[in-house]
Amino acid sequence: xxxxxxxxxxxxxxxxxxxxxxxxxxxxxxxxxxxxxxxxxxxxxxxxxxxxxxxxxxxxxxxxxxxxxxxxxxxxxxxxxxxxxxxxxxxxxxxxxxxxxxxxxxxxxxxxxxxxxxxxxxxxxxxxxxxxxxxxxxxxxxxxxxxxxxxxxxxxxxxxxxxxxxxxxxxxxxxxxxxxxxxxxxxxxxxxxxxxxxxxxxxxxxxxxxxxxxxxxxxxxxxxxxxxxxxxxxxxxxxxxxxxxxxxxxxxxxxxxxxxxxxxxxxxxxxxxxxxxxxxxxxxxxxxxxxxxxxxxxxxxxxxxxxxxxxxxxxxxxxxxxxxxxxxxxxxxxxxxxxxxxxxxxxxxxxxxxxxxxxxxxxxxxxxxxxxxxxxxxxxxxxxxxxxxxxxxxxxxxxxxxxxxxxxxxxxxxxxxxxxxxxxxxxxxxxxxxxxxxxxxxxxxxxxxxxxxxxxxxxxxxxxxxxxxxxxxxxxxxxxxxxxxxxxxxxxxxxxxxxxxxxxxxxxxxxxxxxxxxxxxxxxxxxxxxxxxxxxxxxxxxxxxxxxxxxxxxxxxxxxxxxxxxxxxxxxxxxxxxxxxxxxxxxxxxxxxxxxxxxxxxxxxxxxxxxxxxxxxxxxxxxxxxxxxxxxxxxxxxxxxxxxxxxxxxxxxxxxxxxxxxxxxxxxxxxxxxxxxxxxxxxxxxxxxxxxxxxxxxxxxxxxxxxxxxxxxxxxxxxxxxxxxxxxxxxxxxxxxxxxxxxxxxxxxxxxxxxxxxxxxxxxxxxxxxxxxxxxxxxxxxxxxxxxxxxxxxxxxxxxxxxxxxxxxxx
Numbered sequence: 001x002x003x004x005x006x007x008x009x010x011x012x013x014x015x016x017x018x019x020x021x022x023x024x025x026x027x028x029x030x031x032x033x034x035x036x037x038x039x040x041x042x043x044x045x046x047x048x049x050x051x052x053x054x055x056x057x058x059x060x061x062x063x064x065x066x067x068x069x070x071x072x073x074x075x076x077x078x079x080x081x082x083x084x085x086x087x088x089x090x091x092x093x094x095x096x097x098x099x100x101x102x103x104x105x106x107x108x109x110x111x112x113x114x115x116x117x118x119x120x121x122x123x124x125x126x127x128x129x130x131x132x133x134x135x136x137x138x139x140x141x142x143x144x145x146x147x148x149x150x151x152x153x154x155x156x157x158x159x160x161x162x163x164x165x166x167x168x169x170x171x172x173x174x175x176x177x178x179x180x181x182x183x184x185x186x187x188x189x190x191x192x193x194x195x196x197x198x199x200x201x202x203x204x205x206x207x208x209x210x211x212x213x214x215x216x217x218x219x220x221x222x223x224x225x226x227x228x229x230x231x232x233x234x235x236x237x238x239x240x241x242x243x244x245x246x247x248x249x250x251x252x253x254x255x256x257x258x259x260x261x262x263x264x265x266x267x268x269x270x271x272x273x274x275x276x277x278x279x280x281x282x283x284x285x286x287x288x289x290x291x292x293x294x295x296x297x298x299x300x301x302x303x304x305x306x307x308x309x310x311x312x313x314x315x316x317x318x319x320x321x322x323x324x325x326x327x328x329x330x331x332x333x334x335x336x337x338x339x340x341x342x343x344x345x346x347x348x349x350x351x352x353x354x355x356x357x358x359x360x361x362x363x364x365x366x367x368x369x370x371x372x373x374x375x376x377x378x379x380x381x382x383x384x385x386x387x388x389x390x391x392x393x394x395x396x397x398x399x400x401x402x403x404x405x406x407x408x409x410x411x412x413x414x415x416x417x418x419x420x421x422x423x424x425x426x427x428x429x430x431x432x433x434x435x436x437x438x439x440x441x442x443x444x445x446x447x448x449x450x451x452x453x454x455x456x457x458x459x460x461x462x463x464x465x466x467x468x469x470x471x472x473x474x475x476x477x478x479x480x481x482x483x484x485x486x487x488x489x490x491x492x493x494x495x496x497x498x499x500x501x502x503x504x505x506x507x508x509x510x511x512x513x514x515x516x517x518x519x520x521x522x523x524x525x526x527x528x529x530x531x532x533x534x535x536x537x538x539x540x541x542x543x544x545x546x547x548x549x550x551x552x553x554x555x556x557x558x559x560x561x562x563x564x565x566x567x568x569x570x571x572x573x574x575x576x577x578x579x580x581x582x583x584x585x586x587x588x589x590x591x592x593x594x595x596x597x598x599x600x601x602x603x604x605x606x607x608x609x610x611x612x613x614x615x616x617x618x619x620x621x622x623x624x625x626x627x628x629x630x631x632x633x634x635x636x637x638x639x640x641x642x643x644x645x646x647x648x649x650x651x652x653x654x655x656x657x658x659x660x661x662x663x664x665x666x667x668x669x670x671x672x673x674x675x676x677x678x679x680x681x682x683x684x685x686x687x688x689x690x691x692x693x694x695x696x697x698x699x700x701x702x703x704x705x706x707x708x709x710x711x712x713x714x715x716x717x718x719x720x721x722x723x724x725x726x727x728x729x730x731x732x733x734x735x736x737x738x739x740x741x742x743x744x745x746x747x748x749x750x751x752x753x754x755x756x757x758x759x760x761x762x763x764x765x766x767x768x769x770x771x772x773x774x775x776x777x778x779x780x781x782x783x784x785x786x787x788x789x790x791x792x793x794x795x796x797x798x799x800x801x802x803x804x805x806x807x808x809x810x811x
Contacts (some may be wrong), residue, residue: 017467018104020111028105028112031059041463050155052118053096053126057158060099060109066807070209073802081301081797084277086315087308088269089249090211091133092458093620095159095780096200097124101464102201127153130198132249134212147581149248160213161478163195168216169647170271172264176368185368190240193272203459203483205803214272216245252580253539254353263357263365270315273323277303296327300340304795307344307419310355310411315343316418317372325368331375343777343794344415345452347643349429349437350543359407373409377401380417397442414525416441416448422796423450426644426665428685452790453668454644455783458485461650466628468507469655473775476500485782492776501768508631508655508771514628519613523722525601531570532761534627535656536634537618540586541580543641547735548743549575549634550592552754553612554711557600560609568609569758574626576615588731590614595720595727623647628654631767632757635660636750638741640685649781655771657760659753661746665781673777677770682746682751691745698736701744708747712736 035058036042042051077084079449094642100106131152174188187799193214200209218239250257282293283304305315316338323334326775348354362370377400388394390424396403400413416422416438424430430451434442442449463470463482473481476494481487494500509529536549553573560568575593579586597612615622633651635642642664652658652669659679660666670678683691702709718725735743760767779785788799 017101017106017463018108020107020116024105024108025112025115028059028108029116031062032056032112032116035059049122050126050805051122054156054158056109056120056123057096057127058114059200059208060096060103060105061158062359063103063105064099064201064208067201067804068199068210069204070206070804072210074323076730079302081304081795082277082280083304083306083791083795083797084273085306085308086270086273086312087528088266088311089133089308090130090213091620092130092198092211092781093624094124094129097464098460099199101459102203103206104300116601124600127584128155129621142451160196160198161195165421166195166276167217168193168195168275170268170274172267172365174367176371182328183319183368183371185325190219190244191245191268192219193268195272195276205801206806207804212273212276214246214269216243216247216268218242223562234383251578252582253578254348254350254541254543255580255583256353256355257582258355258357258361260361260365260721263361267314267318267366267369270312270318273312274318277305278322296323296329296337297333299337302795303341305342306794307342307415309345309347310415313355313411313415313418314366314369315342316414317366317369317376320372320376321368324372335376335379338418339420342415342419344412344419346422346424346429346433346438348413349432349643350641355411356402356408357411359401359409362409365438369410376414376417384444394440398444412438413441416445420448421450422448423452423794424643425452425454426668427451427453428640428662428667429643429664432640432685450793452786453665453780454646454649455781456646456649456653456784457783458482458653460624461627462653465624466507466511466654468510469504469775472500472503474506475503481779483784485784486779488776488779490776491772495769495772495776500772501765504771504775505764505768508629509626512631515625518625522616523613525611525613526608527572527611528570531572531608531611532631532757533629534571534573534632535576535630535651536635537574537576537615537623537626538637538645540577540583540589542734542739543637543741545636545638545741545743545746546575546577546589546593547731548598548636548746548750549573550589551708551711551743551747552750553596553600553610554714555707555751556754557596557603557606557610558707558710558714560606561603562599566606569761570609572611572613574613574615576618576622576626578618585730585734588728590691592715592720592728592731599720602668623650627651630654630656631761632656633658633660635663635666636682636746637661637663638746639663639683639688641741649778652774653778653781655775657757657767657770657774659750659757668780669774669777672780673774675779677773679753679757681749683742691742696739696742696745698744701747702736705744705748707751 032055036047036051036055039058040047040051040054042320047055097106100109110120113123131150169190170193171188171190174186177184177186190659194217196213196215198211198213200211202208204648212328218241223235223238223244244261245264250259250262250265250397280389281299305319307313307315315482319338319341320331320334323329323337324331329337359370362373381395381399384391384395384398398413400410400417402408402410422433422438422441426431430449433451438449459482470482473491476497477487477490491500512529512533515533518528519525536546538544540546556568556571560566579590593612593614597614600606600610600612615626627647627650630651633656635645636650637645639661640663645664645666648658648660648665648669657677657679658666658669659681661682662670662680662684665679666678670680702712712732712735714720715728718727721727760770791797791799
């Protein structure tokens, strides 16, 4: 096998990464040295690798600044409708390489750092992932089994710019006073919201948009106005309480934990953002803060607000509060504006994930907003009653306020009522919303309900993480696919092309060799790079069924042990993902994976035919290494539970085959690539519903299927935990007696399907043909398509492909 090209050589041959002109390289070296000297105050004798990373980051950032300012000027001049995407999570990963790709600077930067005696890839590895999403906080180290907080801002962040001049007050607590001229919210506690802006560059179009994050700051007079001399120190220390709001992201995925601090965070983001939106709507002339626009009826023509899940749902009552209490609009007028401005994306159907805030908590923290929610509900139920006279149960089901025990506000209901559009994130998910969770709302307002299948960016998830594959594709069909991923369909006609089959297989092998080096460094397990790389990476959750994967591993291990002389297809099985710190079952699943690995990886009979690795600290940056190296992608949730998934799309685009259930976006992936080019198994949504009616009996499968019984008995009997034989009793008990996700019901079909995977892997040419069908069918899953659909069908704006002039072009 030929030695793989070094990344340095590979980058040089790749046209899609920009040209390294002599003058570009010379300028970059000059600016790098300038930043090292003036920004970092270091010379080459004392500079560390981190200093060099910061020097390079600042050099690249310089190229964003002119485009960033010019983009904002362009928006002020054109005064377009603006879309505000409100989310409590933006899981961005690293910024440096993405910026170089989008600005076509990668080859020039590589050459410049090379000439400076540095390795750009080593510098890129210094950057921390932006820890703004789940899982960010709960890093679970598999073997040592410890969590560690993700302090990603420890060394500073060269990509963000604080904007103290746009600081905004946010109010909490207090009480309401009702006067003839309106309602006042008084005696509140104030926290200041300080914006931090991060540039988000478009792909080679000179557009740089903004991600604005808010940090909490105590006001100067915080707790100091009434201190006595003894309380002064404490009053200063108590400023921390206010600033805790933006200290940490709740690390739950698909789980609602009704904590006051979380509600504070949600309102904090919303209140700061809405003030910002309204300030900008009123001003809207470049460089001017004078108010030029006062007619709020025009707000929906100039502003779209997308609520990413229910986390920013308080935007609806907050917008009503601003319009009614502060801007003195009539309720009906304000409500019309609110509904036409807001839209809601749902991300899950799991009941435990839906936000339902206790009324007493809202009363305490946001008393005016609770009054507004009650009024929204009163008018909403009036409409329901008029449409469905006498249907009391429907009124109860559709109320924004759930009675019984303690009263709670159902935030999804608030979002649906307060929005003009509601969407799920894959076709099957949107259909389930209409048929089940939001059925009553769909019957009343069918026009509101839409689907927007998720997508991934082909810049990060192909060009950046898999340059070898991007180059092979570009050689066949040109480079336009980077902007228009549907062009990958052109690969269909090359599915039998010997050269393409060979090149795709070669790139995959190179990616596997590279990832093997990474794994052997981190896990001290000898990797067989010719084995099938079978990867399941996602949050650890019962519904995602990492336990089904574990049962296959144990079954395969038992089969190899039983017939060690048979020609088994070698596999390296990797499972990675974070568990929420409070989710005991998820943590036990990680323990089980590592325990299985300890037995399997040290069994001489098995040798290099089966290895099991738990990938620690799974994050965007590790995904960028794992995804290009995968042969098999595990997407095995119980049908009807995974809203969409996006990892499934990343693997498909990067030349892995999928083993999966008909769930989430897998359904559409099978449609695009041809179902025969995926390994589909297991119950469909209808089968799961039928089983729910009939009742799921785990012991029936346990008693009927000898290999399943053997695997379960091994887990229960301490085969994988000889020092603590009952370590996994909770998992065994759950699987046998209260498994909501029916692992055993899909076991037999999953094992059979995995046998088909093994058989095909033995025929590399036929395997690679299926890979080509998958890559060719992955065009639909570009985020460009997703965003264009949101733009046209929800926000009422037309996506623009125009480039704006570069900073060095005359305007």
